[in-house]
Amino acid sequence: xxxxxxxxxxxxxxxxxxxxxxxxxxxxxxxxxxxxxxxxxxxxxxxxxxxxxxxxxxxxxxxxxxxxxxxxxxxxxxxxxxxxxxxxxxxxxxxxxxxxxxxxxxxxxxxxxxxxxxxxxxxxxxxxxxxxxxxxxxxxxxxxxxxxxxxxxxxxxxxxxxxxxxxxxxxxxxxxxxxxxxxxxxxxxxxxxxxxxxxxxxxxxxxxxxxxxxxxxxxxxxxxxxxxxxxxxxxxxxxxxxxxxxxxxxxxxxxxxxxxxxxxxxxxxxxxxxxxxxxxxxxxxxxxxxxxxxxxxxxxxxxxxxxxxxxxxxxxxxxxxxx
Amino acid sequence: xxxxxxxxxxxxxxxxxxxxxxxxxxxxxxxxxxxxxxxxxxxxxxxxxxxxxxxxxxxxxxxxxxxxxxxxxxxxxxxxxxxxxxxxxxxxxxxxxxxxxxxxxxxxxxxxxxxxxxxxxxxxxxxxxxxxxxxxxxxxxxxxxxxxxxxxxxxxxxxxxxxxxxxxxxxxxxxxxxxxxxxxxxxxxxxxxxxxxxxxxxxxxxxxxxxxxxxxxxxxxxxxxxxxxxxxxxxxxxxxxxxxxxxxxxxxxxxxxxx
Numbered sequence: 316x317x318x319x320x321x322x323x324x325x326x327x328x329x330x331x332x333x334x335x336x337x338x339x340x341x342x343x344x345x346x347x348x349x350x351x352x353x354x355x356x357x358x359x360x361x362x363x364x365x366x367x368x369x370x371x372x373x374x375x376x377x378x379x380x381x382x383x384x385x386x387x388x389x390x391x392x393x394x395x396x397x398x399x400x401x402x403x404x405x406x407x408x409x410x411x412x413x414x415x416x417x418x419x420x421x422x423x424x425x426x427x428x429x430x431x432x433x434x435x436x437x438x439x440x441x442x443x444x445x446x447x448x449x450x451x452x453x454x455x456x457x458x459x460x461x462x463x464x465x466x467x468x469x470x471x472x473x474x475x476x477x478x479x480x481x482x483x484x485x486x487x488x489x490x491x492x493x494x495x496x497x498x499x500x501x502x503x504x505x506x507x508x509x510x511x512x513x514x515x516x517x518x519x520x521x522x523x524x525x526x527x528x529x530x531x532x533x534x535x536x537x538x539x540x541x542x543x544x545x546x547x548x549x550x551x552x553x554x555x556x557x558x559x560x561x562x563x564x565x566x567x568x569x570x571x572x573x574x575x576x577x578x579x580x581x582x583x584x585x586x587x588x589x590x591x592x593x594x595x596x597x598x599x600x601x602x603x604x605x606x607x608x609x610x611x612x613x614x615x616x617x618x619x620x621x622x623x624x625x626x627x628x629x630x631x632x633x634x635x636x637x638x
Numbered sequence: 639x640x641x642x643x644x645x646x647x648x649x650x651x652x653x654x655x656x657x658x659x660x661x662x663x664x665x666x667x668x669x670x671x672x673x674x675x676x677x678x679x680x681x682x683x684x685x686x687x688x689x690x691x692x693x694x695x696x697x698x699x700x701x702x703x704x705x706x707x708x709x710x711x712x713x714x715x716x717x718x719x720x721x722x723x724x725x726x727x728x729x730x731x732x733x734x735x736x737x738x739x740x741x742x743x744x745x746x747x748x749x750x751x752x753x754x755x756x757x758x759x760x761x762x763x764x765x766x767x768x769x770x771x772x773x774x775x776x777x778x779x780x781x782x783x784x785x786x787x788x789x790x791x792x793x794x795x796x797x798x799x800x801x802x803x804x805x806x807x808x809x810x811x812x813x814x815x816x817x818x819x820x821x822x823x824x825x826x827x828x829x830x831x832x833x834x835x836x837x838x839x840x841x842x843x844x845x846x847x848x849x850x851x852x853x854x855x856x857x858x859x860x861x862x863x864x865x866x867x868x869x870x871x872x873x874x875x876x877x878x879x880x881x882x883x884x885x886x887x888x889x890x891x892x893x894x895x896x897x
Contacts, residue, residue, distance in 0.1 A: 391727050525738055527728050534690040534722065536794070537714030582728040585749070612759035 320597045325341040371502045372494050372603040373596035378509045378558040380595025385551045388523045390453050397555045397569035400460040404467030405436025408558045410489050411474045429560035437552045491616030492565035501561050512554035520584040531584030565618045567625040641666035646696035650851035656682045658854045667828035672842035674851030678835045684800045688717040718796035720804045733771040734788045739793030761792035780807040801833035803819045838892045868888040
């Protein structure tokens, strides 16, 4: 699977408004990056435009798929996605406020606001669901996530109806997900969060296996449920908030990839988490490649591709194989 | 010495009192039945024994140590519980479910080793579930699921086994097999067993001691002959019964008298 991801990466590098032969790219890398297989112009396109974007797509795809898998397990709800705790609404609102007040002219202005929005929302959702007791019942979490998201959607619509057309354009792009704008530093941060998050989550993979069977069962078998749950929700929310604040909202990856992987590899999270991450990365790289080549030189929002390809494929799988 | 000791346990879900001033002690290696009408607090009592519910008042001790002081992991190595029924949202194979019984014995980042698989295999042999190993848990019948959950509890290698209505869905053959298994484990490994049941006769035949709960209080506690009397059963369950002795082993036998 990792090899598949690598091959896909190279293929994706080669595609674009200026096609470059994948064989030459491979020879370039095989030659230690010094050979003359590529012209300097091609190298510029590859390394400052396509490569960062592909890496970023991979990081975001893996983060979303991993987050989806964890949320679905903790909330024991197959419909949960990484945004279910209000992260999408919160970060979108943060980003929009940033765009409206012109924070885009500052370094990291909009991502930071989006990140802050996401974090505030997650805390708000936890607070509403937790109330006085700190047991975080699943349905309360889900419901408060939905309610907070709905409230923020209204706020977003309000902004959309009052801003000027320039702002409207960047807001729309943000809402549909945009993998082209992240800088190398931002990509590095997102990758770091993904790596750290994965290591921390993987350590609790067996606890997740028990949690999907119900919190009582998990407790009977030796899991400290309240602590594990808060910890998992916290790590995952943080990781996703970082990714979303840099990429905008990309749907379908987080909900679909874990399901596909469950169908293919079973529900053991020790396997499910890594394969979800890998496949999420591959899927989003492929979707983004399609997004920038399908109508080249024009670009489609990557979220359009994920939903357009994802939904029918998902339906096909559901029909073919029962849960 | 008492292995499990309850001292004046009280418990309430919100305003509703479920257990009130429950005290008892159970010696190691005993088979104890917990009986009582619906809503008398049997399951709640089981959960306070393994510490998943924290009593509002009183103390529950296992092996001299209060359950609230144990870590979940330590307690799961000592006490296993077979719940009434498990259902799953995501598909797991029966064997994976049983393997999860090894959880309290394993560290993070580690996969099960040969020894764990051996223990799991044994547990599945004993519960007649080996043939179900490669099937999805959700697709099994209630009785088969029950046996898989029993196997999981055995894979925990507990010293105390708590059973919540574990025989309800079992057919006669598997009921007999399961009771024999319990008695063997009880004799060989000194496994302490506490089982909740609605079948008063099953309790009378298989338990050394019976705890009869009525609306959250202990109504009677003692040997089957002491607890299973027509008077006790009629008072607690509000039905007319006849109680005689089973000619084969002399245990009390309850017959429901209906008009």
